[in-house]
Amino acid sequence: MSSTLTTPLPVMEQRLTGAARLAELAQIKAARKRKDKLIELILLLAACVSVFTTLGIVYVLVKESLVFFTHVPLWDFLTDSQWTPLFEDTHFGIAVLLAGTLSSSGVALLVAIPLGTIIAIYLSEFANHTVREVLKPILELLSGVPTIIYGYFALLFITPMIQKIYPDLPTFNILSAGLVMGIMIIPYVSSLSEDAMRAVPMSLREGAYAMGSTRFQTAMRVVVPASISGIASAYILGISRAVGETMILAVAAGMQPNLTLNPLEPAATVTSFIVQVALGDLPHGSIGYQTIFAAGLTLLIITLLFNLLGHWMRRRFREAY
C-alpha cells in the first residue's frame, strides 16, 4: 500500500487547484490502471504455464511415438505377445507390460478399495470428533512417504514375510509390491470418500435415525448411496495412482517383461519399463529411446481415460442438495 499512498503526496503539496488538479488525478489513475493491466497479464502468463505443460507433454510423447510407429506398426504394438525391445530379435507387444500394470493395480486396489472405504465410513459416521482429528492426519502421512521407501519396504520386509508362509514366492514379485501400493493408496481413497460422505446433509441422517435406523444402516443405506459419485471418483483417483506408480514396482516387482496376470511372479509394468530403459545408456534417437515415449503415451492415455470417466461419473451421479 505504501508505494501508491506516497506518490500522490508531493502532488498535494503543490496545491494544484481546479482543472490542473483533476488532470493530475486522472493521470495517476491512468498510471494505476496501466500497472494493474500489466500485473494481470503477468498473472495470466503464470496461469498459462500449466496449459503449456500439458501441451508440452502431448507434444513430446506424440512426436517421439510417431517416429516409433513408423518402425513398429500399431497393430503389432497392440497384439504382439512379446516385449523384447532391447534384444536382437525385437518385439513390441505392449500387452506384456499392460498385464504387469493390470495385475499390480488389481492387487493394490483389492487392498485399497475395501480398506479405504471402511476407513472412510468409520471416520465419517462412527468415530467421534477427537478420534477423527487425531487419526486422519496420521493416515494422511501414509501418502507422504516417498514411494522409493515403500519399494524398499516391500522388497525387504513384506516379501520375506510372505515367503515364511509361502516359500516358493520369488524375491521379486507383483504381490508384495501391489500390497504395499494398496496401503499407500488408502489415504487417497479414504480422504476423498470421507469428504463426500461428510458433504451429505445432516437432515438425511437425522431422518434415518428418526425412523429407527442404526448407525450402520444409516451409513450403508443413506449416506453411501447419497455420496456415491464422490466415492466413485475417489476410487478412480486410486486407480490412476496405482496405474502410474513406478518406484515400488521398479524396486520390488523385478523388471523382466512377463505376460502373466499371476501376482506371484515377477513382471515389468509400463512404468517400470521406462525406469529400466532410463537407467541404461540408450542413445538419443534410437528405437529403444523412442519405445519409452510410446509406453509413456499409452500410460497417459489410460490415466486420461480414467480422469474423464471420473469427471463423467461426478456429473452423471451427482446428487445436489
Next chain:
Amino acid sequence: MSAKLSERAQLLRRIIRSHKRWDAIFGLLGLLAMSLAILTLVALFAQMVIDGAPRLSLDFFTSFPSRRAGQAGILSAWVGSFLVMLVTALFAIPVGIASAVYLEEYARKNWFTDIIEINISNLAGVPSIVYGLLALGLFVYTFGLGQSILSAGLTLGLLILPIVIVTTREALRSIPQVIREGAYACGATKWQVVSDHLLPYGTPGILTGVIIGLSRAIGETAPIITIGALTFIAFLPPVPFQGEPVAGLFDWLFSPFTVMPIQIFNWTSRPNPEFQLNAAAASLVLVVLTLGMNALAIWLRYRLRKNIKW
C-alpha cells in the same frame, strides 16, 4: 393377547440387538482397518530404524558414495536434493501463487478459464514418470539443459505446480468477501487488494500447500531417473566464484547431480546386503525429512483453523 404382545416385544428386541451387533462389528472393523494402515507405517519406520540407525553418523552425511559399503555416505545426495529443491521452490512458488491469484481473483468466467481449470485438475492426475518423459524430451534435448540440477528442479516444479495452485486457491477462497469489499471501498486497486490483504491473510494456507508440494518433490524418484541422473556422483556441484577454473554464479545449475531417492534406489538394487543397510539409513533420513515436513503442514493447517475466526 398379552402373551402375543410380549412375544412381539421379544422379537423386536432381538431384531434391535442384532442390528446393534452390526454396529459394533462395523466399528471394530473400522478400527481394525485403521490400525492395519497405521501398523504398516510403524513397521516401515521400525524396519528402517533397526537396519539403518547403526549406520547413521556424522561421517554418513559427510562422505561420498563409495564402492565399500561401510565408507559410503550421502554427501552428494543431500547436497543434490537441497539444490534441486531450491530450483523447484524458486520456480513453483511464484508461478503457482500467481496462477492461483489469477484464477481466483482476476479470471472472468469464460471458456479459456475453464480450459485452464480442467487442465490443472487433469495435470494433478498425470503419473510422475510422464513428467520425466516431458523433461527428457523438452528440457534435456530440445532446450539443451542437459541432465542437470536445473532440468530436475524445473521438472519437479512442474510436477508440484497443481498442488501449490489448488491449495493457494483454497486459501484465497476462504478469505471472506468483506475484506475485499472493504479494501475496494477505500479506493484500492485489484492488485493492492491482492498484495496487501489476500496474500498476507492467505499465507498460512499457501505455506501448507508449498510444504506439502516440496515434501512430495523431495521424495520423487521416477522423473529424475527418467532424465538420466547419474547414480554414482562423488563430487559436489561447483561453488560460485571458487575452484579452478573459477566457477560462475550459475554454473551449479548445469552440474550433474544425484539426489537422496536415487541414491537409495541405487543402494537397494545392489545384491550386497551391506548396501541395503546404507539404503535403510538414507531412507530413514529421507522419511524423517518428508514426514517432518508433512507434520509441519498439518500443524500449520490445524493452527490456522483454530486461530482464524472471520
